[in-house]
Amino acid sequence: MSAGKKDFTEFLRPETVSRLAHMELRARLIVEGFIAGLHRSPYHGFSVEFAEYRQYNYGESTRNIDWKIYAKTDRCYVKVFEDETNLNATLLLDQSASMDFGSTSVTKLRYGSFLSAALGYLMIKQRDAVGLAVFDEKINIMIPHRSVKRQLFHLMRTLELVVPGARTRISSTLHEMADRIKRRGLVVLISDLFDDPDKVMNGLKHFRHRGHEIVLFHLLDPVELTLDYQGEVKFVDRETGEKLRAQPWFLKREYQRDVREWTGWLEKRCKENAIDYNLITVDRPFDQALVSYLGKRKRMK
Amino acid sequence: MxxxxxxxxxxxxxxxxxxxxxxxxxxxxPEIPFSTLRFLKRSDRRSMRxxxxxxxxxxxxxxxxxxxxxxxxxxxxxxGRLAGMFGESGAKAVCIMLDKSYSMGVEEEGGLLFDRARERVREIFPHLNEDDEVTIFLFDDTPEQVFESQRFRSGPALDLLERMEPAWGETDLREGIRAARDILERSRREARELFVISDFQRSALSARAPRVPGEEPAAERRGDGGSDGGRIREYLLPVQSDPGPNVSVEKVFTPRVAIHKGEIVALRILLKNHSPSLGARFPLRVSLDGTRIVEKEVEIAPRDSREEILEFPVEKTGWIKGEVSKKEDRLGADDRRFFSMYVREKVSLLLIADEQAFYLEQALSPDGVEGDIRLRRKGWKEFDSADLEGAEVLLLGTGKGPAGGDIGLIKSYAARGGRVLVLVLPQREALIRELSGSDPMLGFEPGRTMTIEEPREKPGFLLPFDREDLTGLSRIRFLAAPRIRGVPDDLVRIYFRDGSPFIWTQRLGRGSITFAALDPRPAAGDLPLSPYFLPLVQQLVLTEEKLPVYGEGATVEDEVIWEKRPGIEYTVRLPGGDTYRPGKPARVPPGAEQFDEIAGEVVIPAGREPGFLAVYEDSQLVWQVEVNPRCERESDLAVMSAEEVADSLGFRYYQVIGEGEEMAAGIHSAREGREISTFLVMVAILVFTLExxxxxxxxxxxxxxx
Known part of the structure; x- marks a missing residue:
């Protein structure tokens, strides 16, 4: 691995990104760093690209006929470009109080914000229309889909101002959003999913029912997976303020098993419903998430 | 437990x-914010249990x-059953304490209380093994080891038991138990047992006066008699009877003045009824040398103390053995009490005077009267050491006074035990200063009239005087009475009204010197012609001033101190007839004065039973003292429960076996007990390890x- 590549991966680390002042800068850093590191990957370029030829149909505009082909073959073919699809992507960011937890320098909410910004940046670059919804128990911020460059500025500014909210009610938000988004597209859900799993899945299935593709970024703090605490402690619930005295060293084993069962269940159900499930811990670089998104994006072409 | x-x-x-x-x-x-408690709660419910x-x-x-x-x-x-798990020890060291104090001599139907105590000891024997180390103590105020055996055989112990009798001492339970514990603690046997058989008199645990002055009670000297731990298992075997009526002749006081043949002697007798509810009436008798002299009917209320004075004449001289007795009750030991008197012939007095001694001579030996004083007179110039031979009292009267060497002679006489009476007269300052250790200041003022202060309490030497006599004496005028200062108050017997001493006495060696400011010349005041002159002078001469007014002799088990003169062989006959010949001086009690003339003192062990102790100098009886039991505490038959005794003695591991109880069951029950502290320590270590x-x-x- 070259020294240069090392530098690029450094830009994908959450702690590095979090040190930057502006969200747009952060998004650029993530995306550019990611792209620079992907020169061997199958994902080439973002501009309007040729996709295929198809036979000209009567009545169509003649603007897209490839006259060179016509001269060679004496047949009318029309060039089909990728950007013609004009994808409608919706970023759903959970801002509930539980997201304001982090055992490292980055909370789940900040990580989610950075990830949303990077995805938004990527999407705008690909000329997809991007919309954003920030929610806790209700939708607090809703930015409609647009693909113009100004939309990127709008997104970044909004994400920069996201603060932790109240309790999580993901399922209701998903149902509401599924009803609101008329045009089929891509839905990216960034959340810790601390809600009733069945209800969450019902919400996600609602999107699927409407023909949306879903990428689910399940954000968790490493300690939420391991419960790595010493001695006896009193846990305070971020959302409810409820307190629980516990011996984490003693609970650890069962806790880890329960969390594994929960994430496993979510992954399984997502797979059954053709939902891309990505469990991401906030200490991981952003490239995993971006790879996942691009894979999905490619499959949607 | x-x-x-x-x-x-x-x-x-x-x-x-x-x-x-x-x-x-x-x-x-610490409080830690966490995203959600959902999984924690779920796990917690299971794990927190x-x-x-x-x-x-x-x-x-x-x-x-x-x-x-x-x-x-x-x-x-x-x-109980659990105790059986902790094993039984093998051979034992056993100490049996049998109370022999005279309260154990209470008579009951069929015998003495002591007989019952003896029977209880017999009951113990079957529970002792051959391997046991057995010691038997008899105790009253002194524990006496009477039996010791490394391997116990009941035969000799039973024989010994048959010969035991109650004695005359008071009970000192602490001292007895301490002695037994000493024996048991020295034993190498693992199991040690102490049996105490006693009536457990309430007085047995009260503090006791030291037997020898200056010596502290043994209980205080060596700490309390509390148990030192479980190594000694104590058994308390009370033998008690209902406290019935008991009247004791507590004390008999003889007058400590010179008693002369033909005199009427007043004997003070202290009686006490120890019964809380029953009065008593009985004849009280006095016998002299075995002959009943006087008898008086006495009645005494319950719990009352009474003093009786019985008077009788003495018709013989020398040492007399007296006895005060009453009708015997349940405890006969305190119904009889001995006393001793010495009845003397005339006192040999040497008067040193030149002139104007007529009134003095008349007072000492009145014409035509058979007095108590055999008088010899010498002038100051004729006085020499040979005159002092045979003189019991030396009276320094009027005249010019002693020559230089005479003073040393007089002092030496007093130090050897002679009594000197000095008349305080003008021009005698030097003599008085020489003879007196207190260096008084004297001044005579012609024309000074003074009277003496009526004493508030009757001085011992004026015992025959009644209050009226004392008042009369205080009205006598003294002319040219001396003004005297510098005499310690504790030496003065009578004062003048201005605070000058009228009569004072001080010890010198074994004797005494009395100074009296009485001038036998009529010109010196009203005294020589008054009716008080003769009795005053005679009392000054005849009274043994160094002794208390009344006194009683020794008590059982008390040591007696006797001053030993050099070159004389002594024989002491103890009560009961035993003879004791003192050898070298044993010891001088703390505080005793010693003079060069005195060779030393010997400590005579008093008898262990009541009677008379007599001291012979070269086979001549020189002193006799009565020996009586102490009645103050022992005659009170009030008893304590064995539990109270155990509590007072600090017993913690004891068994009380009452008279009605089966001895075997009691001993078996006590022997079942096991100390489990070692086991508990081991369990504690195990628990700590587990923890x-x-x-x-x-x-x-x-x-x-x-």
């Missing part, structure tokens, strides 16, 4: 330490370990609990 060191039960409070640590450690729990169980188990183990250690220090003893193991043990997938 009994505890041998119950004071250590207070250390049980130490269980609060792990409890407090537990409580305070739980208060310092185990955590709490483990936590409480650890706490319980810590408390148990501390409590077990505290209990072990308190040295618990268990009985450490549990506390250090790592949970699978978890860290050690902190």
């Amino acid at each position: 009994n505890f041998l060191n119950p004071i250590f039960l207070f250390s049980l409070a130490a269980v609060a330490v792990p409890l407090l640590i537990h409580i305070f450690s739980r208060r310092r729990i 185990r955590v709490n169980f483990r936590r409480w188990l650890l706490l319980l183990l810590r408390i148990a370990a501390v409590a077990l250690l505290a209990l072990a220090f308190a040295r618990p003893v268990i009985k 450490l193991f549990l506390a250090q043990r790592k949970e699978p997938g978890g860290e050690r609990q902190t």
Whole structure:
């Protein structure tokens, strides 16, 4: 691995990104760093690209006929470009109080914000229309889909101002959003999913029912997976303020098993419903998430 | 369960330490914000039960370990079936204490209380093994080891028991038990047993006066007689009877003045009725040398003390053995009391005077009267040492006074035991200063008239005077009375009204010197012609001033001090007839004065029974003293329960076997007891180890609990 590549991966680390002042800068850093590191990957370029030829149909505009082909073959073919699809992507960011937890320098909410910004940046670059919804128990911020460059500025500014909210009610938000988004597209859900799993899945299935593709970024703090605490402690619930005295060293084993069962269940159900499930811990670089998104994006072409 | 060191039960409070640590450690729990408690709650419900169980188990183990250690220090003893698990020891060291104090001589139907006590000792023997080391003590105020056997055989012990009789001492339970414990603690046997058979008189545990002045009571000297631990198992075997009526002749006081043949002697007798409810009426008799002299009917109320004075004439000279007795009651030992008197012939007096001694001579030896004084007179110039031979009293009267060498002669005479009476007259300052250790200032003022102060209390030497006589004496005018200063108050017997001493006495060696400011010349005042002159002078001469007014002799078991003169062989006959020949001076009691003329003192062990102690100098009886039992405490037949006794003595591991109870059952029950402190310590160590193991043990997938 070259020294240069090392530098690029450094830009994908959450702690590095979090040190930057502006969200747009952060998004650029993530995306550019990611792209620079992907020169061997199958994902080439973002501009309007040729996709295929198809036979000209009567009545169509003649603007897209490839006259060179016509001269060679004496047949009318029309060039089909990728950007013609004009994808409608919706970023759903959970801002509930539980997201304001982090055992490292980055909370789940900040990580989610950075990830949303990077995805938004990527999407705008690909000329997809991007919309954003920030929610806790209700939708607090809703930015409609647009693909113009100004939309990127709008997104970044909004994400920069996201603060932790109240309790999580993901399922209701998903149902509401599924009803609101008329045009089929891509839905990216960034959340810790601390809600009733069945209800969450019902919400996600609602999107699927409407023909949306879903990428689910399940954000968790490493300690939420391991419960790595010493001695006896009193846990305070971020959302409810409820307190629980516990011996984490003693609970650890069962806790880890329960969390594994929960994430496993979510992954399984997502797979059954053709939902891309990505469990991401906030200490991981952003490239995993971006790879996942691009894979999905490619499959949607 | 009994505890041998119950004071250590207070250390049980130490269980609060792990409890407090537990409580305070739980208060310092840090609060950690967490995203959701959903999974924690789920796991917690399952795991906290185990955590709490483990936590409480650890706490319980810590408390148990501390409590077990505290209990072990308190040295618990268990009985019953469990005790059988802790093994039985082998051969024992056994000490049997039998009370022989004279309260054990209470008469009952069929014998003495002591007989019952003896029977109880016999009951113990079948429970002793051949391997046992057995010691038998008889005790009153002094423990006496009468039997010792490394391998016990009941035959000799039974023979010995038959010969035992109650004695005359007071009960000193502490001293007796201390002696027994000393024996048992020296024994190498693992199991040690102490049997105490006594009537447990209430007075047996009260503080007792030291037998020799200056010596502190043994109980205070060596600490309390409390049990030192469970190594000695105590059995208390009370033998008690209902406290019935008992009147004792507590004390007999003889007059401590010179008693002369033909005089009427007044004997003070102290009686006490120890019964709380029954009065008594009985004839009280006085016998002299076995002949009844006087008898008086006496009535005494319950719990009352009464003083009777019986008067009788004495018709013979020398040492007389007297006895005061009453009709015997349940405790005959205190119904008879001895006293001793010395009835003397005339006192040999040497008067040194030149002139104007007529009134003095008349007062000492009145014409035509058979007096108590045999008078010799010498002038100051004729006086020499040979004159002092045979003189009991030397009176320095009027005249020019002694020559230079005479003063040394007089002092030497007094130091050897002679009595000197000095008349305080003008121009005698030098003599008085020489003879007196206190260096008084004298001044005579012609024309000074003075009277003496009527004494508030009658001085001993004026015993025959009544109050009227004293008042009359105080009205006598003295002309040219001396003004005297510098005489210590404790020496003065009568004062003038201006505070000058009229008569004072001081000791010198074995004798005494009395100074009296009485001038026998009529010109010096009204005294020589008054009716008080003769009795005053005679009393000054005849009274043994160094003795108290009344006194009584020795008591059983008390040592007697006798001043030994050099070159003389002494023989002491003790009560009961034993003869004792003092050898070298044994010891001088603290505070006793010694003079060069005195060779030393010997300590005569008084008899162990009442009677008379006589001292012979070269086979001539020179002193006799009565020996009586102490009645003050022993005659009071009030008793304590064995439990009270055990409590007072600090017994913690004892068994009371009453007279109605089966001896075998009582002994068996007590022997069942086992001390389990070692076992508890081992269990505590085990519990601590278990606690450490549990506390250090790592949970699978978890860290050690902190």
